[in-house]
Amino acid sequence: MSAEVRVGLLGLGTVGTGVVSIISRHQEELRHQVGCPVTVTKVLVRDKQKHRPVDFDGAFITDDINDVLTDPEIDIIIEVMGGVESTREHLLTALKNGKHVVTANKDLMALYGSELLKVAAENGCDLYYEASVAGGIPIIRSLCDGLAADRITKMMGIVNGTTNYILTKMIQEGSSYEDVLKQAQELGFAESDPTADVEGLDAARKMAILATLGFSMPVGLDDVSVRGISSVTKSDLEYCDQLGYTMKLIGLAKRDDGRVEVSVEPTLLPKTHPLAAVHNEYNAVYVYGEAVGETMFYGPGAGSLPTATAVVSDLVTVMKNMRLGVSGRTVQGPLHERVLKQDNEIESKYFLRLRVLDQAGTFQAVTSLFASHEVSFEKLLQLPIEGEEVAEVIVITHHTSKQNYEALYKKLSELDVIESIESCYRVEGGH
Amino acid sequence: MSAEVRVGLLGLGTVGTGVVSIISRHQEELRHQVGCPVTVTKVLVRDKQKHRPVDFDGAFITDDINDVLTDPEIDIIIEVMGGVESTREHLLTALKNGKHVVTANKDLMALYGSELLKVAAENGCDLYYEASVAGGIPIIRSLCDGLAADRITKMMGIVNGTTNYILTKMIQEGSSYEDVLKQAQELGFAESDPTADVEGLDAARKMAILATLGFSMPVGLDDVSVRGISSVTKSDLEYCDQLGYTMKLIGLAKRDDGRVEVSVEPTLLPKTHPLAAVHNEYNAVYVYGEAVGETMFYGPGAGSLPTATAVVSDLVTVMKNMRLGVSGRTVQGPLHERVLKQDNEIESKYFLRLRVLDQAGTFQAVTSLFASHEVSFEKLLQLPIEGEEVAEVIVITHHTSKQNYEALYKKLSELDVIESIESCYRVEGGH
Incomplete structure (x- = not known):
């Protein structure tokens, strides 16, 4: 040298x-x-x-x-x-x-x-x-060296500062997505074309990198299922809050029996989850390893x-x-072939907000559709909407497969007594 | 090989x-x-x-x-x-x-x-x-490699699980130190002889190691000023809560102009501080670097x-x-000589709880003593104690030197109108 x-x-x-x-x-x-x-x-x-x-x-x-x-x-x-x-x-x-x-x-x-x-x-x-x-978070090093002895089974990342800033402000100020985005752009926390951030693409790229390293498996951008935050409403956030949750754009990478799933989507987390306290433009990556259990790495995501x-x-x-004298010899390639989960292997809880006709038999029709798809309720809330002949039904399901959930969703959208499915989100971080 | x-x-x-x-x-x-x-x-x-x-x-x-x-x-x-x-x-x-x-x-x-x-x-x-x-937190690696390019100026660690468990339970359940310690011993979160944990010695050892690495300076156990949690009372925690703070056993290592201080003591932190959300037996190390700003590493401290x-x-x-073929050649020794701060260079806010005679002139006597030591108030609370002729005065000071604070403390303890100094703690994490 x-x-x-x-x-x-x-x-x-x-x-x-x-x-x-x-x-x-x-x-x-x-x-x-x-x-x-x-x-x-x-x-x-x-x-x-x-x-x-x-x-x-x-x-x-x-x-x-x-x-x-x-x-x-x-x-x-x-x-x-x-x-x-x-x-x-x-x-x-x-x-x-x-x-x-x-x-x-x-x-x-x-x-x-x-x-x-x-x-x-x-x-x-x-x-x-x-x-x-x-x-500024040394997460790649931590995955490659610090947790080298462990078998990582789950990573959840808040890896995009712009969207975390927007969701934080929407929750704290009760403002709409559009208003906060505009404010974020003025303050320099969002680009003039915010698409890559708000639609989740930026986070997806980062999750592909983390999944590749954490699971020692080549995960590409196309393997990440992506949904952004542009459709999140004030009402969604209010219901989340009432039910004890907060909303974050979560990059999730999960491995079960050698099969992986990677996604980025707005997700409900219990307010007691370590990631729920990550506010504004900060980033954090929560890593679950078989041996180490829960760890989290927190810091500035940009700047x-x-x-x-x-x-x-x-x-x-x-x-x-x-x-x-060891240049080019310190890094190992992936150990495993890439094996992605099928929809029947992806398990999660879901939040659903439905606008239903406020008439006899509605509730029964809705609940029997859930039952026939083997999706059960963890929480259920029915609220009349004043001055209208419709009610809102808020559901948090127990764990179910993505396959069952999507079949259920399709049937719900066809059901006569349901006026509209207002919103739906994944729910993570519970037991 | x-x-x-x-x-x-x-x-x-x-x-x-x-x-x-x-x-x-x-x-x-x-x-x-x-x-x-x-x-x-x-x-x-x-x-x-x-x-x-x-x-x-x-x-x-x-x-x-x-x-x-x-x-x-x-x-x-x-x-x-x-x-x-x-x-x-x-x-x-x-x-x-x-x-x-x-x-x-x-x-x-x-x-x-x-x-x-x-x-x-x-x-x-x-x-x-x-x-x-x-x-399980890869903090040593993060200090040596991940933040290798930065100049670390402050570390605050919750590095003892037993004391964090005890303080968490005292706050959540409003129980006394003795009751929670007993319960922690029964659950295996505290040793039968808990001295090294509750008196801060275990945390002090870890802070000596972190300070040595983070500041690239040989810091020994004797350089760490240590105080444990055994004198923390329910009332202290209630007042903290009212004032917007939580209490943690914080290992603090701080560097200003090349001079360092290292301490372990029960410390008030604003409830919004990232470390305030670290509960039960979990550990976390908050690291402030000149370039990176705030980072935090969270995980299980034992097990x-x-x-x-x-x-x-x-x-x-x-x-x-x-x-x-590079064994024994990957680690550098400290760059700097050890330079410790003097008491007049250690700056902090303080919490003081005084029991004072509830009579005319008391308040004036107390406040003029603060003024004469150039210690000003950030928060001040006077509460009568029912059925007694004494009142409690709770003070959070602005930043002052340890030297000024200790001189003030001595004078306060000699003042006629003060029955007793019930408790005093360092306050960190504010602005």
Whole structure:
């Protein structure tokens, strides 16, 4: 290992700026840990003329990626520019040129993680991506090392800050989804096009990464069943509250007898569940292991410095591996083939809110339909709606299979005495 | 590395039994991670005749520690028997014989950690001790690797399950310390001699270990200021509750300008603080880093399988290091010299409960004493006590130095109009 480690930085947005700042401010600590100085020697930017708020210590600023990828003096590439297809090409080039890679790119890792890790190993290079899931929370390390001895059977993650912020405010302020989204956009907690966040896609990418690691099984983005929060209403949240639950956008990854399910959807959790206390833009991942039982990892899911902390921690690991001469040899691929559960193997409780005709026989018709699908009630609430000839029926079911539940749902939607199914959600975290 | 890794296990109590069980049940996963089988070949027990509930797969059971320490075929020693002085001797022998060590022994690591780590490195051996702090929570790894790039400025830990159980029950059931302790002993959550737990010593050992790692500075047990929970009363907890606080036994480690303080004491936390939701026997460590901000690691602090998970995760790390040929080279010693804060540099808020004479001039005498020590009030509550000629005054101060606070405390205790200082606690976690 040379007397100095040279880093090429791809991207100088929020996270990139944080990376430069941490490397420069924590130089003494970094040097102590890895035994030599580390310097960012080249930075790829989109616009070379733009004013930069950070000091580069003489780094070369370029808008040509090949200046970075082909520089023989650069040991490590940090990729924080985003993008998928072209970024994949660039990182493959970097790895084939013998450069280690640290990335914060969840979209890329969810889609091409296996390929990139394979090419890294073939070229004796490291590829680390802690920052791709839950920003400043060292969850990938905890799954790979800290809980290495255990068999993880369940992970539940609040892994998208925007949606957690929106749901928290809707509950605390009794506001509508639309109003809170607008407020979140003004405050910078939501993008101007919030689709990837609010429709659950961002969380799904992260859950694919976590499931792959936690279950040692290649889980792809297409394996994740996804539903966002845009249809959650104030009334839903009020009923949840009355019944002792809160609502979170939960990424769930569960394994039973070697078969897995992965989903992202708005989910009811008991107010006493550790994840129920994770508010605003914070993230947390709850991990259940056969031996360890319940653990939870909590922290900021995004932001310049938190995410940059994860990136630079990976950088430290890469540099330690270089010093020890073990680059590209520290990570194992998945142990198991991918086996997904069928709908008859996915078990859950469900919350249903129905608008029914307020007349004799309705209740009997509804309950007998539940019974014929072998779905039983844990909680049941019927409320008349003032001034109308309809009532609301709120149900929380006992555990049932997704297959039974979906068959029931179809029949309910066809039943004459039911005016509409107002909403339905999965319920987790109980006994 | 040979075709099989051989482990000698010292101690077959709660944790030792869990270790044997995890190694045997998770053999396939372990083999995938380290590339070869791992076997417990020798087990040290106190009484060879005792019936064992675990299956040993033909391991040799002995009551002579030299059978294990001198066996040339054993690669790794797992120490889960406890003890300090003689255990130190044994592990030094093991390390000098070239054996890697994994230990769950916080007493040993708090007192002799630096020495043992030094001897391990000198002999090219690994020494890992994740299980010594907060059982199943991978907090040591998170401090050493996950937050490696950050500068940690504050850690607050609920690192003793017994005291957290007792305080939780006192609050939930409105019971006295004595009643809950008795109940905890009956349920096995407290030892028959609970002194080390309830007087804060156990937590102090863990905080010395965490401070050493988090601040990269050798902090010893003697550097930790310690106070237990045995004087906490029902009334204290009721007043806390009224004022919006909960009470936890908090291990606090704080760094300002390179100077540190470490303490363990019953502490008021706002009910909205992430640590306030950590109930019963659970542990959690809240870590504040300059870059990452707030993070928290939550999980079981004790128990057979949770603690054994941490032990076996360390075992996996040791075996990976053996395979990569980097044993004894992965850990750095502290970067900084130890610099402790003086009392005038330790800043905190305080809760004080005073019993004062209910007569004209009392309030003025008390408040002017506070003012003359430059201690101002954040909250103040005066309550008459029915049928007596005394009143209670409850104060929460603004931030002040420990030096000012202790000078004030002394004067208060000498003041004629104050009958007694009923209780006083540190207040943390606010703004």
